Amino acid sequence: MQSAGGFPMPILSQDLQYMLREPISLGATSNYMHGLIKRNQTIVATWTCRKGVIYIDGSHVNYTFKGGDIIAIFSKAPVLKVFLPHKFL
Known part of the structure; x- marks a missing residue:
């Protein structure tokens, strides 16, 4: 995310940072x-x-949908296990 203009987050954060990569219209969605x-x-x-695709963390995880589908995005997910050297903890 940071290389695409995102910002660093605490490693234990339970928030989800998101960014629209290719918006269809900037007007109503700019916020x-x-x-x-x-x-x-x-x-x-x-x-x-008519149709669309959401990519999650790259192109290897994606979901397709069609007109009228309801999309719900939330931050609740399984805990990510990160193994760091002790000097980073």
């Missing part, structure tokens, strides 16, 4: 281009185009 979804918060949107 939602980049931000945080706090713990226990959800963003819900209805897809109005």
